[in-house]
Amino acid sequence: MAKRPTIHDVAERAGVSKSLVALVFKSDSGVSQKRREIVLKAAKELGYTPNAFASALRSGNNGFVGIVIADFHNPLFTEFADLARQAFAAKGIFCFFATSSISNIDGVEKIDPVPIQHLLDLKPSSLLIVGGLVDHTPFKNIPEDLPVVQVLSSKGALRKAVSVRSNDDTAMKQILDHLLTLGHKNIVYIGPESERVAKDRRSAYENQAKLHKVKLSTVSTGLARTEAAGLIAGLEALKLKPTAMVCFNDNVAFGVQDALARANHKVAVTGYDNTFFSSLERVSLTTIDQDKESIVSQVVWLLTDNNALKKYQGKEIFIEPGLVVRNSSTKLG
Amino acid sequence: MAKRPTIHDVAERAGVSKSLVALVFKSDSGVSQKRREIVLKAAKELGYTPNAFASALRSGNNGFVGIVIADFHNPLFTEFADLARQAFAAKGIFCFFATSSISNIDGVEKIDPVPIQHLLDLKPSSLLIVGGLVDHTPFKNIPEDLPVVQVLSSKGALRKAVSVRSNDDTAMKQILDHLLTLGHKNIVYIGPESERVAKDRRSAYENQAKLHKVKLSTVSTGLARTEAAGLIAGLEALKLKPTAMVCFNDNVAFGVQDALARANHKVAVTGYDNTFFSSLERVSLTTIDQDKESIVSQVVWLLTDNNALKKYQGKEIFIEPGLVVRNSSTKLG
DNA sequence: TAATACAAATGGAACGTTCCCAATTTGGAG
DNA sequence: CTCCAAATTGGGAACGTTCCATTTGTATTA
Numbered sequence: 126m127a128k129r130p131t132i133h134d135v136a137e138r139a140g141v142s143k144s145l146v147a148l149v150f151k152s153d154s155g156v157s158q159k160r161r162e163i164v165l166k167a168a169k170e171l172g173y174t175p176n177a178f179a180s181a182l183r184s185g186n187n188g189f190v191g192i193v194i195a196d197f198h199n200p201l202f203t204e205f206a207d208l209a210r211q212a213f214a215a216k217g218i219f220c221f222f223a224t225s226s227i228s229n230i231d232g233v234e235k236i237d238p239v240p241i242q243h244l245l246d247l248k249p250s251s252l253l254i255v256g257g258l259v260d261h262t263p264f265k266n267i268p269e270d271l272p273v274v275q276v277l278s279s280k281g282a283l284r285k286a287v288s289v290r291s292n293d294d295t296a297m298k299q300i301l302d303h304l305l306t307l308g309h310k311n312i313v314y315i316g317p318e319s320e321r322v323a324k325d326r327r328s329a330y331e332n333q334a335k336l337h338k339v340k341l342s343t344v345s346t347g348l349a350r351t352e353a354a355g356l357i358a359g360l361e362a363l364k365l366k367p368t369a370m371v372c373f374n375d376n377v378a379f380g381v382q383d384a385l386a387r388a389n390h391k392v393a394v395t396g397y398d399n400t401f402f403s404s405l406e407r408v409s410l411t412t413i414d415q416d417k418e419s420i421v422s423q424v425v426w427l428l429t430d431n432n433a434l435k436k437y438q439g440k441e442i443f444i445e446p447g448l449v450v451r452n453s454s455t456k457l458g
Numbered sequence: 459m460a461k462r463p464t465i466h467d468v469a470e471r472a473g474v475s476k477s478l479v480a481l482v483f484k485s486d487s488g489v490s491q492k493r494r495e496i497v498l499k500a501a502k503e504l505g506y507t508p509n510a511f512a513s514a515l516r517s518g519n520n521g522f523v524g525i526v527i528a529d530f531h532n533p534l535f536t537e538f539a540d541l542a543r544q545a546f547a548a549k550g551i552f553c554f555f556a557t558s559s560i561s562n563i564d565g566v567e568k569i570d571p572v573p574i575q576h577l578l579d580l581k582p583s584s585l586l587i588v589g590g591l592v593d594h595t596p597f598k599n600i601p602e603d604l605p606v607v608q609v610l611s612s613k614g615a616l617r618k619a620v621s622v623r624s625n626d627d628t629a630m631k632q633i634l635d636h637l638l639t640l641g642h643k644n645i646v647y648i649g650p651e652s653e654r655v656a657k658d659r660r661s662a663y664e665n666q667a668k669l670h671k672v673k674l675s676t677v678s679t680g681l682a683r684t685e686a687a688g689l690i691a692g693l694e695a696l697k698l699k700p701t702a703m704v705c706f707n708d709n710v711a712f713g714v715q716d717a718l719a720r721a722n723h724k725v726a727v728t729g730y731d732n733t734f735f736s737s738l739e740r741v742s743l744t745t746i747d748q749d750k751e752s753i754v755s756q757v758v759w760l761l762t763d764n765n766a767l768k769k770y771q772g773k774e775i776f777i778e779p780g781l782v783v784r785n786s787s788t789k790l791g
Numbered sequence: 792t793a794a795t796a797c798a799a800a801t802g803g804a805a806c807g808t809t810c811c812c813a814a815t816t817t818g819g820a821g
Numbered sequence: 822c823t824c825c826a827a828a829t830t831g832g833g834a835a836c837g838t839t840c841c842a843t844t845t846g847t848a849t850t851a
Contacts (some may be wrong), residue, residue, distance in 0.1 A: 129837095131497060131836090132837065142802070143802085144800070144802070144803095144840095145799085147840095150838095154800070155799065155800090157798085157800090159782050175579075176836085176837050178511045178514045178580075178836085178837080182511040182838070183805075183806050183839040184806085184839055185806080188846080197537070197539070197540040198533075198540065200531075200533055200536075203533075204530070204531060205528070207557060214572065214573070219555070220573070222554070222556070222557075226542065239552065240543075243508070243522075246509075264832045317767075352738065379738050382740055383740065394459040402712075402735045404686065405716060405741070406716035406720060408741070428786075464807055464808085465807070466807085473832065476808095477831075478829060478830075480809065481829090489828075490817095490828065490851085493829080509805080513807080514808090514836095515808070515837065516808045524826090661841090664805035770829085788793085792851100793850100793851090794851080795851095796847100796848090798847080799842085799843105799847090800840085800844080800846085801842105801845085802841105803830080804839105804840085806839085806843085807836105808834085809834105811835105812833100813831095813832100814829100814831085816828080816830085817823095817828070818827085820823100821822105821823085
């Protein structure tokens with residue numbers, strides 16, 4: 126392969142100085158229209174693209190957003206990450222992804238810090254964390270002044286980060302309003318009870334149950350939040366003879382639906398996330414739709430407007446979710 | 459934040475030359491055990507990590523694998539990408555991800571070349587493309603000597619790439635064997651007819667249908683391969699009064715299942731990919747399981763063993779898939 | 792016309808490595 | 822003690838940018 130053209134080659138071809146070429150590729154101001162065109166033309170002819178390394182080495186940052194996806198297997202996370210990428214791309218900002226290998230063996234989640242360290246080595250100008258990372262040690266030596274936003278999760282150990290996520294209180298209120306309107310009395314909450322989101326959502330349910338004067342009744346899925354865990358917990362919950370089950374997320378709800386099918390019982394079920402499969406006719410799960418577009422636009426705003434970030438540093442921003450009513454709560458069986 | 463320590467700082471603290479520090483961080487040979495430990499200790503105390511940019515700028519490559527994910531919304535792709543990442547990580551090789559924003563509007567897939575260009579700007583030492591990219595223009599100025607492997611797709615315009623994917627002939631043979639054993643006669647194939655994988659799989663079905671002396675009957679989903687397209691095509695296919703429907707992939711099959719539920723018909727259905735949701739009790743889709751582990755190990759082998767790559771350059775490697783029998787083909791309704 | 796102001800363009804230093812090479816030290820074997 | 826190879830050193834030149842202090846150019850004003 127031919128040696129890649131450098132800024133010098135472009136300068137030579139355009140008959141200007143290297144510095145001018147650098148200016149053209151950096152900012153808009155201070156370069157005459159005439160020269161700019163000459164330079165761009167030369168660059169195009171040579172097929173010049175700036176060397177990201179040299180740039181980053183010299184300037185200390187290279188203007189991209191690092192996106193850490195907590196769990197690559199969670200479609201909600203990957204979908205969200207891609208939405209964010211598109212939104213940033215529209216603003217001319219590039220994103221790199223890394224994921225941290227949550228191995229969910231024995232219910233014990235573990236994080237491999239290396240990929241995150243690699244991402245940080247690339248000196249992103251800001252960091253977006255999608256989902257919750259149980260263990261924040263990989264962020265120990267994070268630069269003080271690196272803007273960090275975490276979405277779809279509370280921020281945990283990252284004191285300075287901003288967290289953007291759905292308002293679980295609203296979500297649980299909507300679910301309970303819906304179920305009470307349908308006349309349900311005996312309702313069970315099914316979900317994990319580990320830290321962070323699981324805890325928050327569970328206590329949101331408890332709050333709303335109290336406000337709605339619904340008898341509190343819960344079944345735990347331990348640390349897991351999967352379909353398999355939902356299946357087991359669902360069978361367990363059936364012993365309480367409920368008429369409705371409120372699940373931590375769609376995956377757990379799918380498992381619960383399987384449990385109902387297996388036991389041949391008809392009970393209302395609700396999920397959380399409105400994942401792709403919840404809309405399938407045979408699943409048709411009543412669920413909570415997180416307003417991804419709003420979350421994304423908040424994220425973009427926070428990470429592109431320095432003042433915004435400063436203002437919300439260490440705070441949490443709640444986005445109002447919406448209830449999607451489907452057959453799982455209305456047409457039982 | 460404090461200035462990041464450099465190789466000089468480490469050298470000073472360890473009381474050795476900078477050259478030696480560089481040697482320690484690079485290769486194993488030629489440094490005594492004693493000195494190596496001293497250097498590593500000093501580096502650790504200072505929290506030194508090599509500056510990836512300076513290194514890459516000077517040496518021209520930085521030893522990571524670039525993974526391009528054709529479609530972030532395809533769980534098969536993301537899952538596979540993460541498997542590959544883990545496999546490389548186990549060998550101490552790091553991966554970066556990029557995706558290229560396939561916008562599937564009006565059935566016309568479009569690729570944004572910028573993210574891929576950015577990834578290439580980072581000079582990966584090899585490239586893994588997960589899935590099929592309809593338009594290969596972003597790879598126009600790919601370095602001649604960059605090893606490229608493409609999985610779950612034929613390699614299309616990338617002449618020098620190696621493609622690793624499942625053997626569709628075997629898959630279709632297994633499906634037809636299974637359906638014929640069950641006594642089906644009137645079988646319809648439902649799937650897209652666009653280029654590459656869609657074409658290959660379709661013609662694999664046609665071949666096997668001929669060999670099995672099954673009357674050929676197909677319904678197209680146009681360019682799409684989604685649940686929505688499956689729903690429409692499924693309803694269309696019902697007019698042919700089939701007893702079984704073979705679908706291009708799980709998503710299409712899910713749509714077809716919806717169509718059957720809506721029309722209240724009982725027809726055997728098979729998918730392809732064995733995605734997570736196909737195992738749900740209420741879906742229970744008979745489908746083809748791609749041997750991801752084998753594919754991953756082939757990929758790792760190809761991209762870490764230079765001879766292997768050279769040997770297979772421009773060729774295709776087929777992995778034998780397996781049939782997973784579930785209710786959708788055996789217990790109708 | 793000369794003085795001034797400001798925009799446009801320039802040249803060189805610096806960023807932290809790796810690569811190269813010649814020079815020096817160390818350690819073990821003969 | 823001598824010799825040789827291995828280990829270590831030191832320095833300088835890249836790598837391709839960005840940053841900074843200057844210089845050059847052009848237009849405006851007195």
